[in-house]
Amino acid sequence: MSSGVVANSVRRPPVNLLDTYVRGWHESAESIVALAAELDAADWARQTDCTEWTVKDVLAHLAHLESELCRSEQSTYDSTGGSDVVSAYTALGVEARRDRTPAELVEEFAAAVDLRAARLADLPDDPAAPAPVTPGGVAWSWDTLLRNRSVDVWVHEQDIRRATGRPGGLDSTGAHVAVMTFSFAMPFVLGKKVRPPATSTVRWNVTGETPLELVVRIGEDGRASAIETLDEPSATLTMSTETFTVLTAGRRAPDQVDVAVEGDEELARATLGAMAIMS
Structure with a gap:
């Protein structure tokens, strides 16, 4: 367990x-x-x-x-x-x-x-x-x-x-700590687990009680880092606070939650499948 x-x-x-x-x-x-x-x-x-x-x-x-x-x-x-x-x-x-x-x-x-x-x-x-x-x-x-x-x-x-x-x-203090902590891991998710081509970008648009907007970009050196919001990221993932934390906590698979996907479908699905960061 x-x-x-x-x-x-x-x-x-x-x-x-x-x-x-x-x-x-x-x-x-x-x-x-x-x-x-x-x-x-x-x-x-x-x-x-x-x-x-x-x-x-x-x-x-x-x-x-x-x-x-x-x-x-x-x-x-x-x-x-x-x-x-x-x-x-x-x-x-x-x-x-x-x-x-x-x-x-x-x-x-x-x-x-x-x-x-x-x-x-x-x-x-x-x-x-x-x-x-x-x-x-x-x-x-x-x-x-x-x-x-x-x-x-x-x-x-x-x-x-x-x-x-x-x-x-x-919307509790614990929720804010969890969302903050999980958000800090998204560059690792994209850069080390998904590994898309250089200049690929993914936006997480988390709505609801503890919102979050995060964009992560793959640099020319292959490293991923958070950047300022882009108008046209490669893929955008829109989900609720609960869905974001359920996925990052490894509680449910992407096909068990509601996520709206825009842009590169393949990149979006690969990212959703790699979001679990709790061991």
Whole structure:
């Protein structure tokens, strides 16, 4: 099962956003606790867009990670010293909670969030400093840890909302962090995964609660970078905030969502198929 961690191809924002990341994480966590109070047995058993995970499994995953991050010292899980949270690690956390009731999982998650929120009231001055405790012992800075937690918890909030038919939260702080983070990965998507000819351009026109307009161009050297808006890009992809985040989070395939395509159809379809950046 995917860990919900944003791929390392995402470049870092140019400013210290730790406070924003913590606010996004905390808002989404509180929304999940509030949502949980509305769910019945059928809701907890519903399949989510996370392969093989039910709503209850998603909450078990969140309870696992937040509890691990409450440790005073790093857990001993062997992550091979890398920077990606491996699926085996997250699967262990869910499996260990298989016999717990939803109420017990909510209690564990809420308690861990409260403790972490108190600890994160005093943030480090250096976002690039190594975080002392990370999921599975991965080598993350404070910036990477807190950004990923904001994105991960918000994305899982959306998993629960879609599975149970309770939309919302698409204009929250977590939504803005997720859209920003995913947008920074689109040059990687176009330049490294799609690899169209030089001077090709793709515009993402994201509408709705958390809008985005982004144009990425392939330079003569083959490198992709964001540029000012063009009147006539090679391809334009128009979609809602929810569709943009569903595709970039790897939750659904392009043929399962609504996207309006203009211009180079082949380039547009290749780009849509490469947008997933969460591992």
